[in-house]
Amino acid sequence: MPTPTSPPRLQLTAISKQYPGCLANDRIDLSIAPGEIRALLGENGAGKSTLMKIIYGVTQPSSGELRWHGEVMKMRDPAMARGLGIGMVFQHFSLFETLTVAENIALAMGTAAGTPKQLEPQIREVSQRYGMALEPSRLVHSLSIGERQRVEIVRCLMQDIKLLILDEPTSVLTPQEADELFVTLRRLAAEGCSILFISHKLGEVRALCQSATVLRGGRVSGHCVPAECSDLELARLMVGDAEGLESSYPKVSGGLPRLRVDDLSWHNPDPFGCSLSQIRLEVRSGEIVGIAGVAGNGQDELLALLSGETRLARGEQARVSLDGAPIAHLYPDARRTLGLAFVPAERLGHGAVPDLSLSDNALLTAFQQGLVSRGLVQRGKVRELADEIIRRFAVKTPNANAAARSLSGGNLQKFILGREILQNPKLLVAAHPTWGVDVGAAAAIHRALIALRDAGAAILVISEDLDELFQISDRIGALCSGKLSPLAATAHTEAVEVGRWMAGEFAPVAPSHSPAAAPAAAPL
Structure with missing residues (x-):
């Protein structure tokens, strides 16, 4: 010393x-x-x-x-x-x-x-x-x-x-x-x-x-x-102002099922990856379902299958459905047309293109919101959307022309989340929504998710932050080695129990029918 x-x-x-x-x-x-x-x-x-x-x-x-x-x-x-x-x-x-x-x-x-x-x-x-x-x-x-x-x-x-x-x-x-x-x-x-x-x-x-x-x-x-x-x-x-930083949100039971995952098994061809086994999951309108788990236990694979980055063959299309419509075989843009929005785990390179402006990044996933007409980009509308995201979600940036990589992590996360929320999705799938953001930004993101939930959207949040999941989720479960625990009401569950689920200590969910062989991904 x-x-x-x-x-x-x-x-x-x-x-x-x-x-x-x-x-x-x-x-x-x-x-x-x-x-x-x-x-x-x-x-x-x-x-x-x-x-x-x-x-x-x-x-x-x-x-x-x-x-x-x-x-x-x-x-x-x-x-x-x-x-x-x-x-x-x-x-x-x-x-x-x-x-x-x-x-x-x-x-x-x-x-x-x-x-x-x-x-x-x-x-x-x-x-x-x-x-x-x-x-x-x-x-x-x-x-x-x-x-x-x-x-x-x-x-x-x-x-x-x-x-x-x-x-x-x-x-x-x-x-x-x-x-x-x-x-x-x-x-x-x-x-x-x-x-x-x-x-x-x-x-x-x-x-x-x-x-x-x-x-x-x-x-x-x-x-x-x-x-x-x-x-x-x-x-x-x-x-400075701590108002709203210690918010607690009422728990709700949700409405009709919106996202349904039915006995989904998927073999990962990557020898270092994680395969999924008989995943059963239901997310209702007007509720937030939280999925916990240690990194590498199937979160990335499940997210890819829900977003459309990984697709199943047509014979397995009903394994994932949105409002009763099978979507497991559809490309990401087709799923977005049906009302799915997605916030990936990685902000730069996945959620946003680092060297593109915020306006262009707004266009990337919101192009179906009247931003393209007869094959031409409506630049004025794109700029209006980017400005609205910046204003409504308090994104700190000089203007919408700033490159995505110039923003701090939390401000870029608020922009990406705002871009998805302003599309008024029926289903929002969000991975690590407050990873690396400050307490003020995290509180703002949580309020936005709760407001979207209360407007009737179904929300699935995959996160490794148990405090966050208990704060905003209405039901909670955990992934371990590609298997999903039963979901339980957050109000009647403790972190110790979820910790056991994260370690694989849970009884498997009974399949709704005879399990099919693990499907391979659809050809591109």
Whole structure:
């Protein structure tokens, strides 16, 4: 541990970052000592990620000074940062999808660390030791979101880390996985590693972090000791007005069945993927059904079969139906015509095209809403829709011409969700709707989902955030190894019971008829 007179490990003085039309960081002061775990809190768009990118050398500050162990530094690039012992886990993954886990980690560590093949035993050992098991030979594109997050964290843990920057590291981890990660982080801190921790899960911040710096509008708005504050007090420091942040919603029983999944079994040709077995699911109009589960247990496969990205052959078309009409064989656009809307788990690249403007991204899924006439895009109507999404869902952006990648994670999520909700769907399927968003944005998203539910839509939410599912769901279940537990009324269920379901401790749902052989996907 440092002596009282030793300099901080990292010290930022008057750091500013100016983008065209946006002052992301405004004269920020921040310091962190060896062995300290410091939280960086703030709304989406408050400047947290920009500041971390400056520390990691991804972005250069417009002005200000950065000192490393008391020495003034110009962090030229991430390679220099890694050479000093700085590691960063980004909120949006920085992995090459066509390479293996080992190849991605080898790229980050450099040739001196060895070949990907030579690193495989170490990757297995480190990932298992920290409760984040990985198979080094798997291609990244075959991994679930949670598994990709593990790669990011393990990649940093294999380096000689002196400062570890974590941007929403637990957003796709189960509570048990998060607890295991915290054991690792406390061990690293005890060994002298400094940790900067960005999270919107305030309970985690209070449990883990010794200190916190709060940003609002790009400026430091305060400091606190999280353990001495309640979640609501932390939320007030972040957003100012805490109205609506502690909302509880009445539970309802729903109306007529809208989505029906009937004894759906599907064999995944990917040897590393998850097959589905006799899934039975019903979502009624005017209700929210929540599905919990550890990443990699069939969530991605079920989402693909519901959205139309994976289709079944015509003989199996009735396995999935919307308002009684079989849809399992239909392409995504045909399902949208029938009233299905979809919010995917991955925002950039799946929910939105990073380099396209918000207007063009609005057109991508809403083109059937009168935005195209006789083959011509109605640019005025497209812009009106994008502006309405921005206004109604309080998306922080200069205007609708801004590229999707320029938005913070929470603001892009609000835009994608707003785009789907404003199409007035009969059925909304949403994956991880508040992944990595701040408390204010999460509350706004929850209110929007409840309003859509109360307007008569059927909503299916797949999430790994049990607190979220219990807050907004009317019925809840869990996926484990491709099997779905029975659904139960949330008001009469406890998190401990759902945790058991997530581990596979549930009786299978009796099939409605003799199960058919697991169908293959329809040919494209």
